[in-house]
Amino acid sequence: MTASTSARVPQEERTRAMRQRLMEAAFELLVEKGYGGTTTTLVSERAGVSRGAQLHHFPTKTDLVVATVIHVTERRAEEMRSATASLPKGQKRTEAVVRMLGELFTGPVFSAALELWVAARTDPALLEVVAPLEYRIGRETHRLTVELLGIDESQQGARELVQGTLDLVRGLGLANTINDDAKRRRRILDQWARTLDAALHPAGRKDDE
Amino acid sequence: MTASTSARVPQEERTRAMRQRLMEAAFELLVEKGYGGTTTTLVSERAGVSRGAQLHHFPTKTDLVVATVIHVTERRAEEMRSATASLPKGQKRTEAVVRMLGELFTGPVFSAALELWVAARTDPALLEVVAPLEYRIGRETHRLTVELLGIDESQQGARELVQGTLDLVRGLGLANTINDDAKRRRRILDQWARTLDAALHPAGRKDDE
Structure with a gap:
């Protein structure tokens, strides 16, 4: 494994884990508060992810919703x-x-x-x-x-x-x-x-x- | 029928008709826009009833929701x-x-x-x-x-x-x-x-x- 791929793999894993945490938070909020109560602010709070990081992974609410549906x-x-x-x-x-x-x-x-x-x-x-x-x-x-x-x-x-x-x-x-x-x-x-x-x-x- | 009862009956009827119109508007909005999209403002607009009149018949959103559920x-x-x-x-x-x-x-x-x-x-x-x-x-x-x-x-x-x-x-x-x-x-x-x-x-x- 070269240096460049070993650096890329953990980055990809971190991205995957971060997306997973955000989708899991959105899932939990859907169950607890319903669709109307599942705001992007609550999702980032629940996931313990900064708003900036959240917007990096899911630029719009629709992106987050689509990922959560999947x-x-x-x-x-x-x-x-x-x-x-x-x-x-x-x-x-x-x-x-x-x-x-x-x-x-x-x-x-x-x-x-x-x-x-x-x-x-x-x-x-x-x-x-x-x-x-x-x-x-x-x-x-x-x-x-x-x-x-x-x-x-x-x-x-x-x-x-x-x-x-x-x-x-x-x-x-x-x-x-x-x-x-x-x-x-x-x-x-x-x-x-x-x-x-x-x-x-x-x-x-x-x-x- | 005395004068006072004949005046009261149409008033009761108007009240009933007005409440009915507001509940019917709320019903239509539930069907078209869902629960989250059914705001009191939209209900008064749809019913063609002033906000003041609406608040007279249903002082809180809960009153309107309860009546609509019934x-x-x-x-x-x-x-x-x-x-x-x-x-x-x-x-x-x-x-x-x-x-x-x-x-x-x-x-x-x-x-x-x-x-x-x-x-x-x-x-x-x-x-x-x-x-x-x-x-x-x-x-x-x-x-x-x-x-x-x-x-x-x-x-x-x-x-x-x-x-x-x-x-x-x-x-x-x-x-x-x-x-x-x-x-x-x-x-x-x-x-x-x-x-x-x-x-x-x-x-x-x-x-x-």
Whole structure:
């Protein structure tokens, strides 16, 4: 390694770490104070970064918002991947997958995404950033759910039931922001899982599925 | 009628009409500009009411917000009642009810409610107003859905399937704010109606149901 590359690498790492801190601060503020309450001043304070340094990394508020939208989307994808790692097989598979999806849509990452969706509804510039990312993560979540449930999508109605399951957990997540009721959610998800199994595996699941 | 009551009645009517205009303006602004964009100045402009008159009817922003939350909730209840008036009976009943619910959660009244829910998530004072009204309209919607579907709630899982149906349409409504896709929504709702019928009326619906 030459002197010039060794000097450049730490600089790149510092830049990456600084950007990461600012996006993480913006994420936390979205969860705590909502989109309207997430000002650039609060973000720099929370991140412990000077205004000058912040403006160096994100010259406009839009730059910071775009980076934060991408950051939140990446966190959702990561959360999803790590949640799928420890799912059981066999009879209880569907219940476990549906419960897991329910949890993905009730945590702080969901709250941050919700703030961005709702702000984008009345902000066309933000919508242009949010919509394509939402489309991509939506497709990825769908693909993963089909795989986890071991569903054959050529089966009549299977595709719509998977989509419906994802819309169900989105709706449960939204209700949860007003009235957190984990027991109610659990009962609904478990019944949904039983109904899904009856519709998609009428002959019953095999243990080795 | 004495002179004094005849003078008072028009005054009461004017007051009611003026409050109604201000709440309607606030409602429209919630839909168009979101909660953060709904300022008291814009509300008086939109309603064509002087700031003085507005302050007479709603001394603080909180007074106006509370009245608007109630107004939006009443509009949701009215929309629901009028939507249920023309539902068919017989085989297609479940599909019609589920489609009707889907429509209730995609219009401007849903958007206004969504803005209030999400603002309430990070605003404890607003949450105190929104949560009990939400609870009441949630119970009313549930009761009406059970009645419309002709479901016996003592049946195993029936209660959870109705709740799940309402969470599904809430989730579809939220998705709709980012990516309006009426065809996708229709396919999901129709499939869910078939699944619901299979789960709740395994022997088939009778035409006179």
